[in-house]
Amino acid sequence: MINVLFVCLGNICRSPLAEAIFQYKVNEQGLQDKIFCDSAGTADYHVGDLPDSRTVEVAQKHLIPISHKGCQFFREDAETFAYLLAMDRSNYRNMVVEMGKKSSGLYLMRHFDPKDLDSDVPDPYYGSKNGFEEVYQILDRSLDGFMAFLKKEHAFQS
Ligand code: 4NP
Numbered sequence: 001m002i003n004v005l006f007v008c009l010g011n012i013c014r015s016p017l018a019e020a021i022f023q024y025k026v027n028e029q030g031l032q033d034k035i036f037c038d039s040a041g042t043a044d045y046h047v048g049d050l051p052d053s054r055t056v057e058v059a060q061k062h063l064i065p066i067s068h069k070g071c072q073f074f075r076e077d078a079e080t081f082a083y084l085l086a087m088d089r090s091n092y093r094n095m096v097v098e099m100g101k102k103s104s105g106l107y108l109m110r111h112f113d114p115k116d117l118d119s120d121v122p123d124p125y126y127g128s129k130n131g132f133e134e135v136y137q138i139l140d141r142s143l144d145g146f147m148a149f150l151k152k153e154h155a156f157q158s
Contacts, residue, residue: 001033001035002082002083002154003036003037003038003080004022004035004036004037004038004082004083004085004150005037005039005040005073005077005080005081005083005084005085006018006022006037006085006087006109007039007040007041007042007073007084007085007086007087007091007095008039008041008042008086008087008088008091008121008123009041009042009043009087009090009091009094009125010041010043010046010125011040011046011047011071011072012041012046012049012050012051012052012055012070012125013051013052013124013125013135014087014121014124014135014139015039015040015087016039016051016055016066016068016070017055017058017059017066017132017135017136017139018039018087018121018143019037019068020059020064020065020066020067020068021059021062021064021139021140021143022037022147023037023065024064025143025144025147029147029156031156034154034156035150038081039068039071040071040072040077041070041071041072041073042072042073042091042094042098043072044072046070047071047072048069048070048071049069050067050068050070051066051068052125054124054129054132057129058129058132058133058135058136059136061133062136073094073095073098074098075099078103078106081105082105083105083107084103084106085107085109085146086106086107086108086109087108087109087121088108088120088123089108089120090120108120109121109139109142109146110138110142112142112143112146112149113138113142113145114141114144114145115141121138121139122135122138
């Protein structure tokens with residue numbers, strides 16, 4: 001099993017959406033027995049909380065099932081998850097601090113965005129509803145890129 005963890009700050013907006021979209025893609029490709037994914041936040045503000053209502057709304061609009069309860073990222077996760085995908089540079093730095101060193105599986109999510117390889121997934125929490133649709137589009141593209149990368153790395157057929 002390849003374990004993948006998506007990480008943002010609060011684990012109620014970006015990373016649970018990334019997890020839900022990626023799970024949908026994993027199911028679509030019949031790779032459920034090869035890839036497991038989950039999400040976490042570097043902060044503890046929303047531990048136990050359901051995703052933000054605007055996250056749920058945008059997922060439902062795109063027919064993506066979403067269910068997650070907020071949890072916090074801890075250094076031990078680097079042992080469980082082969083791939084750790086940080087939504088932005090601040091999350092990335094927080095993760096390196098928590099882990100005590102850079103894990104070999106740590107990437108920025110948009111490293112896999114074919115349209116813009118060098119940006120952050122913007123934090124939509126304090127913005128408008130449009131920001132959630134923008135995040136959805138960024139994640140959808142980036143996760144296609146990440147799936148192609150994983151399939152190549154692990155020689156998965158689908
Ligand atoms: P996320 O968004 O990191 O994408 O889940 C945020 C959620 C909550 C907060 C900040 C960002 N907050 O400050 O509570």
